[in-house]
Amino acid sequence: MLKISQLIAYFILLSAVFLLPASLRGELVFLSAQSEVLTQTQEREILEKQLRELEGQIANIENDITKTQQEKDTLNNRIAILRNQLRRLDLQIEQSNILIGDLRSQIQDTSLSIERTSAEVEKAKDQIAEVLRHMYEESQKSKIEIVLTSGTLSDFFSSLAALAAVNVRLDELRGNLEELNDYLNNQQTALQSEKESEENFVKIQLLQKQESQALQVQTQQLLTETQGREVEYQRMLADTQRRAKEIRNRIFELIGVPDAPTFGEAVEIAKWAGAQAGVRPALLLAILTQESNLGKNVGQCNVADTTSGASVGINTGRRFSNGMHPKRDLPPFLVITRDLQRDPLSTPVSCPIAGLGGYGGAMGPAQFIPSTWMLYKARLDGLLGRPADPWNIKDAFLASALYLADSGATTQTYNAEWCAAQRYFSGRCGTTYRFYGDSVMSLAARYEQDIKTLESAR
Template sequence: MMKAGIICLVLFVFAVFWAPSAFGVTNVQQEIDIRNKQIEEIQKQIDQYQKEIDANSSMARTLSSEIGKLNAQIGKIQLEIKSLGIAIEQTGMEIQNTSGQIQELESQLNLHKAAMGCYLASLNELDSRSLTEILFKHQRLSEYFNQIKELEDTQNNLQLAIVEIKGIRSDLEDKKLTLENKENELQDLKRFQVSAKSSLEQNKTVKNKILVDTKGKEVKFQELVTKAQKDIEAIKGQIGYLLQQGITVEDAIKYGELAAMRLGIRPAFLIALLDVESGLGKNVGTGNWMDDMYNCYLKLGKESRAAQEKDAFFAIVNKLGIDPNSVKVSREPNYGCGGAMGPAQFIPTTWLAYEAQVANLTGHTLPNPWNIEDAFTAAAIKLAKGGAADKTRTGEIRAAKAYISGSSTCSSKICNYYSNIILNKAAIIESNL
């Protein structure tokens, strides 16, 4: 019994005084802070490029101003891609750091459990002894009851500690999941940044060709500007994700301009955002409501949300007379759940909130989230509400942030990169509309 008591005591001391190593955590945090500073420095350079773009945009449209603006846009996007790469690396470090903390807590939790098991075994052993054995073991009966009391107190303390550690462990696992989601989102945004850079470089090639064709003569360039019509091919290069949904470039322009005109926002901004949304939904139109929406929320333990989205989805398809299993929604991504519908990527509950306004503007008695005009109109309503009706860079940034996060003042890296990508794409589309 004495040997067992010593073992229990050792386990108890380890459990109580266990201190996770702070050395590794400190080093990782220092690396994270270094990357934060790098991102801040890059942002200053990005802001400088934006000033150049704004300055060129305010000037009369000339050959030199067009090329200058395009060069600044390319430089800006290159820096944003670099910033995204650092941010993704930083997020990976944060995930690794959190995983290490979870492992430390699991070790601490196991020590507490082992100590508790040891003391419980001692209690059971004492309970199994006869009164004669107890009297021979202890000179006074009070010594026995004192030992029982000490063991019970220790057991209670350990139980409280385990409850506390489980709570911390749960919080850390949630944090890890959040960080993994952030990394997935950043990877998506980086992909769009690379795509935007490619588009800008293509446009630069076109502009350089104009310089060659006009032999640098401003008069000839102004003639081209005067005769300019919509450059369908150039716009097509910017809305690849919408085209993948079966939307033609002509329809994207037609309904984009119509919806934007109704709500007083820029058509280029609306079309750019919808293309980025479709790109984020590389899963658009490949999922179904049961697996990618309803069951997904159930797996995440969100029974109420699962029921709400299911009810909203069936309310939509039933009114339209559509077989719920015949229509496609966004597939379950690496983070969150699918279920977003059509070009505007509205989830069912959100669509119902905008349905009446869409009907009022389009004249469609039964708005359909898979209908191009209805979807574009719903997106335009949401963007106008978010601040895009100002037709300013600030207003459109606020609107884009509200579209992805629900908050126009969102300051996360995801919101910032998302809004920048849309405005970069909108600038190119605008020049070709």
């Protein structure tokens, strides 16, 4: 059994380990060697320099594109624009690679920090428990027993004073343990945020690669159709009726529906949905194109387990333990499918991105997760006069239109629509994932021209 003097010495040792000065509490027990900190700083400077250089190159290319667009619409200029757009996408993909790599490094560091903090928390708990046990044993002694074992009266009063001091120190140690727990919670929140950012940048990169492939095909088709001759290109531009027919009959691909509409049909649905919410049809078409592109990239799954939310790839058979969020989205998904008399195990939802920690489970062309769909269900049911179906094209268009309207798109200015697109993707208006908003607005501009071509050919 420890004597009071030994207990005090033991406690002072604990204090030295856990009671750090306030100036050091931000780091607690995770201070790196100075050389390592410098290395991390240097790495950060190199990374930021690379990103600045890429931003500069992208800005130069964008200036070239803008300048060429203001010139006469010739075949050479059109090809130059397409090739510059491809160069810009290559740089943006490189930019995404750097950002994803940096995020993965941050995730690794944060995960390590969480492991260390968790170990320190458990260690602190064990040592506090040990001190409390010894204090309890000492408190069970009677004052007479303490007097008899203290030797002198002076020792007796010293022992009582020491016990009081230990109580004060114990309170400090408990406070420090609370700080450790707070730090751990903050680190866990940071880790979740880093993982969400990684997932979003991977989605952005998927869109960039898909857009690059589409531009390559578009460039080759243009060269093939014109045979590289200006006269053929000008004839194509002048043939409004032919262009209108091609635009009208073009398939408007949507994720999660078996029979995709033509572009002409999609325009009519977008006009109807846009009128209900005050949203520009071209913006709505652009959002649904972008979301369908994302859905095609991640693939389609079926929920395989209505308890855990695990899913399985429809075409691949690959099983995902993180198919759908078991608490946030699985319960509303089961409600949605039940109300629509759909089999929850054979209704398509998006797969999660392989290798990442996020969840899949987005539904239909609008790619709403079930919990978000439920926020709009009552309004949708009221406007439609029946239970809204995420996999119904008309319902999906209307849901997207309402979301965009709630996000500020009703003013129909460039900035407001861009912000609404950003909120559709990440829940907030910011420049972190600006490619999504930029791409949506570029698509919307193209669709606006297509709609005008259709209307002028009537």
